Amino acid sequence: MTKQLIGLMILFMMGSGVILHAEDSAGPFVGTLTTTDAHLLYRPGNKAAKLRLTVQDEKGRKVGAVDSTSEAEHDFVAKFHVAGLNPGSTYQYKIETIEDGSAKLVAGGTADYHFTTVPEQRSGQVTNVAFISCVNDTTDPVWEQMGKLNLDLLCFGGDTPYADTGDLADLRNKHRHLLQRPALADLCKSVPLAGTWDDHDFGKNNANGKSAADLKENTRRSFVEYRAQGKFGNGDEGIYQKVDKGAIEVFLLDARWFSQTGPSPVDPNQSTCFGTEQWNWLLESLRASKAPFKVLLQGQIWQDKKNRETDDMYTYYAERDALFDFIKKERIPGVVLVGGDIHVSRYLTHSQRVGYDLQDFIISPGHTSVIPSLDVYHQDLEWSRVEPNQFLTMTADTTKDVPVLTVKFMDGSGQVNLAKTFSHDQLRPNTDGGLAKDLRAYWSFDGDATNHSKLGKRLDGKLEGGASLVNSQGARGGALRLSRADNQYLSVPRAMLDDNANAYTASSWVKAASLPDHGSADRSFILETKVNNHCKLPNALSTGYAVSVGFRECDDPDKINLQLYTQTLVPQPVGSQNAPVTKSQGGFDCLLDRSLFSDWTHVAVTFDSKRLQLFINGALAKTFALPTPGPIAENGGLVIGGHRAGEGRNFDGMIDEVAIWNRPLSATEIEQVYNNGSPLSLSAD
Known part of the structure; x- marks a missing residue:
């Protein structure tokens, strides 16, 4: 192409309002917006320049101008902070170079370059937010789709970009290269961008604050240079912040900078993830959020x-778990989780974890590389998708009497692959009192095997091997009748306890037709949890007996051993950089008269991560200290009247009024259950 033709093209493009930038320029990008403030960035190229951002209202009136300088010290990225704006208002902007008293337009100046401040009112709004993680050049179709969605905020969830270095020049080049993607740049000249990091933009794969300590200074410096955010951690460390859009507030957490650098603020014997300062900021911010x-x-x-x-x-x-417990204790409504990293998109529901079902969304990858092996079992998994170019949208609608949150998993073709809608009432604490508090499962066996807790039909039991129900012979009404000879039991398909719960109570009434014979190796179980692997995905435990209550013979022919087991996590010491491991603990033996179980007998077990307690007919029979304290390991289902394999070691007789709580009942409460009836009949405000 001749120089003359190039010159004609430049003149034409300038005349049509298109501003040409140097190949090494970036932006402008809109960043954090508040009700009265706006943050933007722009890189004019590899040169120092004095720049001016001018803001106009919708009538074209100038409402503000701020100057900034692109300097080599910050890789020639200029930041602009405009204050004194009106809430809920749309403004156009332009950026000019100022040289020898003259202004020259370099970016903006047309209707496409605009931003809208956050409204003061939280009601009457429809706010659209997009989330993405794990991006590279193959993410371009996603940016194009996002441009069609009328977004109010775009949130980067890390690996944005893949840096994998601590070299400052390389870091800057990779951040700049991402912001130069045409469709992303076009999107974010009007849609505010905020982000956190993951391991690769923190310096290297699987990086934490200890293993990547020598990279942290440069990774943070480059991140701060290429984000127009109002806050970066505490100003010197970390990058955590929050973005309040009125109808929805996003807390962008930093899980890298402080991780493994010291003891946790909630447990001095374990390493921290968030660090004490970020931890306190998060709790205070959540409590204050409106x-x-x-x-x-x-x-x-x-x-x-x-x-x-x-x-x-x-x-x-x-x-x-301390964070989730805080949300529950403080009765904070409307909390949902988002993560990324694993190159698989997933949706989980942690039933009643925070006083309501805690919705958990994993969105990855934004690029085209998937990792099928990380689509693994989890007790709370509801849906997964191992496909490229994934992103997530959340629409918070507060125009309705009851606000609604709609979440969509989308891809680069614009296809909606899963959509979920939650009313604010569904994300509001509604905790019961009395014995119904934290009741996770309850089967009365009065006519059916229906679960009567808030977890509903996901825990309905299934009669196996010809197991049956009797109408009037139970401890309280009907009961479950089981034949050991026929390998009968009742199966429950899903978990009822929290992931790695630190406490539980399991209660049941039992009446044995027979018990394991003296001198035999036989065993029979009242109940035992297991990993059901309802989603048929890899890497599930083959055990899962966090709750295990069963009989076996002992040396005394007149007694039977009511034996307890549990499977727990073993925490790792501060600075270990290792994940927890699982440990089997037990059997814990309690010898009882065989004759006791020829009639209806109440058996209850409590667990608090430090000990197991066994109650018989409302009274404490024995306390067992755990050799290694810790919360329960993975589970995902339950067998009533058998052990985790279902067939074999089955109970012979009747079982009634099985209930499981996600807390340890007190001795007084267990006595109430024994004396007075079902958990639901004893609930109180």
């Missing part, structure tokens, strides 16, 4: 990746 919907976004996932890496919240289960 947004109907609150998104906790981090790069890593909230569960176990089940590979050799340790960058997940299973490694930091103490902080994860």
Whole structure:
């Protein structure tokens, strides 16, 4: 192409309002917006320049101008902070170079370059937010689809970009290259961008604050340079922040900077993930939030990746569970989770975890590389998709009497692959009192095997091997009748306890037709949890006996051993950089008269991560200290009247009024159950 033709093309493009940038320019990008403030960035190229951002209202009136300088110290990225704007208002902007007193337009100046401040009112709004993680050049179709969705915010969930270095020049080049993708740049000249990081943009795969300590200074510096955010951690460390859009507030958590750098603020014997300062900020910010919907976004996932890496919240289960317990205790409504990292998209529901069902979304990858081996079993998994170019949208609608949150898993073709809608009432604590508090499962066996807790039909039992129900011979009405000779039992398909729960109570009435014979190796079980693997995915435990209550013979022919087992996590010491492991604990023996079980007998077991307690007919029979304290390991189903394999070691007789709580009942409460009846009949406000 001749120089003359190039010159004509430049003149034509300038005349048609298209501003040409140098190949090494980036932006402009809109960043954090509040009700009165706006943050933007622009890189004019590899040169120092004095720049001016001018803002106009919808009538074309100038409402503000701020100057900034692109300097080599910050890779020639200029930041702009405009204050004194009106809430809920749309503004156009332009950026000019100022040289020798003259202004020259370099970006903006047309209707496409605009932003809208956050409204003061949280009601009457429809707010659209997109989430993505794990991006590269193959993500371009996703940016194009996002451009069609009228977004109010785009959130990067980490590996945005893949840096994998601590070299400052390389980091800057990779951040700049991402922001130069044409469809992304076109999107974010009007849609605000905020983000956190994951391992690759923190410096290397599986990186934490200890293993990547020598990379942190440069990874943070480059991140701060190429994001127009109002806050980056505490100003010197970390990058955590929150973005309040009125109807929805996004908490962008930093799970990398502080991880493994010291003891956890909730357990001094385990390593921290978030660090004390970020932890306190998060709790205070959640407590103070007035947004109907609150998104906790981090790069890593909230569960176990089940590979050799340790960058997940299973490694930091103490902080994860303390956070969820805080949300529950403080009765904070509208919280949902988002993670990324694993190159698989997944949807989980943690039933009643925070006083309501905690919705958990994993969105990855934004690019075209998937990792099928990380689509692993989890007790709370509802849906997964191992496909490229994935992103997530959340629409918070507060125009309705009851606000609604709609979540969609989408892909680069614009296809909606899963859509879920939740009313604010569904994400609001509604906890029961009395014995119904934290009741997770209850089968009365009065006519059917229906579960009568809030977890509903997902825990309905299935009669196996010809097991039957009797109408009037139970401890309280009907009962489950089982024949050991026929391998009969009742199966429950899903988990009822929290992931790695730190407490439980299991209660039942039993009446044995026979018990394991003296001198035999026979065993029979009242109940035992298992990993059912309802989604048929890899890497599930083959055990899962967090709750295990069964009979076996003992040396005394007149007695029977009512034996308890549990399977727990073993925490790792501070700075270990290792994930927890699982440990079988037991059997814990309690010898009781055989004759006791020829009539209806109440058996209850409580667990609090430090000990097991066994209650017989409302009274404490024995306490067992755990050799290794810890919460329960993975589970995912239950067998009533048998052990985890179902057939073999089955109970012979009748079982009634089986109930499981996600807390340890007190001795007084267990006495109430024994004396007065079902958990539901004893509930109180």
